[in-house]
Amino acid sequence: xxxxxxxxxxxxNRGPADAVxxxxxxxxxxxxxxxATVAVFPTTLSVHAVGKCLSGSAxxxxxxxxxxxxxxxxxxxxxxxxxxxxxxxxxLVGHSERRARHQESIESxxxxxxxxxxxxxxxxxxxxxxxxxxxxxxxxxxxxxxLAGALDGLPDDRLSGLSLAYEPVWAIGTGQxxxxxxxxxxxxxxxxxxxxxxxxxxxxxxxxxxxxSVAPGNAAELLAMPDIDGALVxxxxxxxxxxxxxxxxxxxxx
Ligand code: PEP
Numbered sequence: 542x543x544x545x546x547x548x549x550x551x552x553x554n555r556g557p558a559d560a561v562x563x564x565x566x567x568x569x570x571x572x573x574x575x576x577a578t579v580a581v582f583p584t585t586l587s588v589h590a591v592g593k594c595l596s597g598s599a600x601x602x603x604x605x606x607x608x609x610x611x612x613x614x615x616x617x618x619x620x621x622x623x624x625x626x627x628x629x630x631x632x633l634v635g636h637s638e639r640r641a642r643h644q645e646s647i648e649s650x651x652x653x654x655x656x657x658x659x660x661x662x663x664x665x666x667x668x669x670x671x672x673x674x675x676x677x678x679x680x681x682x683x684x685x686x687x688l689a690g691a692l693d694g695l696p697d698d699r700l701s702g703l704s705l706a707y708e709p710v711w712a713i714g715t716g717q718x719x720x721x722x723x724x725x726x727x728x729x730x731x732x733x734x735x736x737x738x739x740x741x742x743x744x745x746x747x748x749x750x751x752x753x754s755v756a757p758g759n760a761a762e763l764l765a766m767p768d769i770d771g772a773l774v775x776x777x778x779x780x781x782x783x784x785x786x787x788x789x790x791x792x793x794x795x
Pocket of ligand 1 (some may be wrong): 713715753773774775776
């Protein structure tokens with residue numbers, strides 16, 4: 542039984558004061574005994590304040606990206622080890638906005654996963670195809686190449702804390718959510734690849750989140766699908782009530 546996982550990606554929104562206000566609303570609404578993983582990923586400058594606000598609560602905190610090294614001459618980057626030191630539990634790796642705007646390669650996602658694991662954080666690896674890749678029949682090949690490349694050389698025993706987020710690029714921030722059948726099919730493909738290439742427990746235990754225009758009105762039918770274990774939520778996570786409605790849908794779909 543995979544525990545539902547709902548994550549809010551705040552992207553480059555909510556500076557420290559606004560981020561803490563949003564975190565406070567979540568802290569008071571999420572029960573300490575909730576049978577789900579709930580996490581938020583504030584913009585880097587807000588992570589520390591949000592972490593302090595959510596410390597001891599059922600809402601975990603993560604960073605949206607990390608450097609592939611723990612420290613050194615990496616101007617502007619974020620250290621996974623330092624994120625861990627201030628109380629983060631999770632890190633996103635390979636979000637499509639970073640792949641597209643920061644030319645992040647498959648090799649770089651692999652190095653970042655290692656850095657995240659070395660720091661004691663749990664990675665959430667994002668994969669997803671563009672509209673062109675889907676329309677030309679290359680969606681599965683693209684997503685599986687992103688998955689296989691990121692995990693290449695990683696021993697099985699390092700995969701126990703990994704989660705995946707399937708985020709079709711054409712669905713992110715567009716309001717054009719994947720249908721439950723389209724999302725379920727890709728989640729099953731990802732799980733099938735893991736089952737064929739890694740021990741069975743990896744495929745059975747690993748949580749695969751769907752991301753791309755998830756909102757209170759469409760979450761329930763997505764989260765009811767057998768291979769959709771949660772949601773990575775962008776825009777709708779900036780409003781506490783919307784995010785909490787998606788958390789509720791995940792609990793009902795579990
Ligand atoms: C995201 O970028 O991770 C995302 C899922 O965004 P949105 O929900 O706004 O489509």
